[in-house]
């Protein structure tokens with residue numbers, strides 16, 4: 151064989167084994183740790199649907215890699231959280247964890263993610279600590295901090311003339327921090343929280359607390375409840391006759407994904423949240439059309455957060471060509487991005503929490519109709535975060 155023929159043969163052989171870079175990489179292992187049972191079961195379902203919708207739109211690949219899913223039902227139980235997250239990290243050896251809804255579970259997940267260096271994207275739980283003292287290069291949130299909707303509603307309640315407010319919530323991080331955000335804004339504007347009522351998660355024995363509210367007669371009530379508990383609270387508040395006399399203000403979870411079950415008892419309620427109905431931006435229109443085609447359902451805030459978790463992962467992994475070990479590259483791409491969300495474009499702040507508009511919504515029939523922006527481009531303060 152002369153030299154020319156030899157070179158041609160070598161080139162042909164090289165071409166035959168040249169496979170596109172992306173195809174050489176193994177599947178990306180994504181672990182869903184979400185509530186698939188209990189009061190937050192509907193949240194987990196919507197988050198997963200939103201995430202999968204984005205993946206379908208991307209032809210089944212993220213960062214050039216095909217995706218393989220692993221699933222754990224966390225039952226919104228903080229006591230089982232460390233064991234559950236270790237199933238994904240140690241047993242399944244996932245590349246990224248997407249979860250969860252419940253703040254107490256999310257804090258255990260954040261600790262494990264930090265200790266093991268696993269990429270974690272939180273598609274709901276608003277635990278302030280996760281983008282505060284526990285913040286880390288490999289931990290992101292596509293949703294909100296519990297402080298954000300509460301803070302926005304504190305401003306709204308003050309503007310609407312309330313002076314004395316009673317708060318009522320579940321006694322755990324989400325409830326405490328939601329009330330904390332509300333109180334911070336409301337008291338800054340001259341209002342006063344006269345009583346903070348609570349019950350353990352996920353209890354729904356609201357009656358004694360509603361009796362207390364009736365006796366105190368505040369100007370308004372502020373509440374954080376979500377999922378199945380929110381359905382019952384709204385119905386019980388109306389049944390107790392309070393809806394007619396004392397305005398009920400809430401973080402928007404109170405009426406998100408719940409209106410079919412709440413019916414007329416939710417009519418007229420005012421809430422603050424980073425999503426709502428009637429936003430009418432191009433991304434929301436196309437997202438809603440695709441979601442309803444895929445699932446025959448109207449998306450709620452949880453579906454949006456799941457979709458955006460997938461978008462953030464896509465942005466991060468595209469920047470590092472699918473190399474999930476490159477955490478600094480992933481983080482800088484996500485922090486630099488403007489995320490084209492159905493909620494409207496948003497950015498990720500230095501503590502890895504969304505900086506986003508908080509909408510004021512009012513329940514009209516089966517819609518959380520957006521009636522204004524309560525607080526524009528609201529960033530969680532990220533207190534205690536040192537990256």
Ligand code: PHB
Nearest residue numbers: 252253275276324376403
């Ligand atoms: C939380 O635990 O952080 C939480 C749960 C459900 C929500 C919002 C926040 O709808």
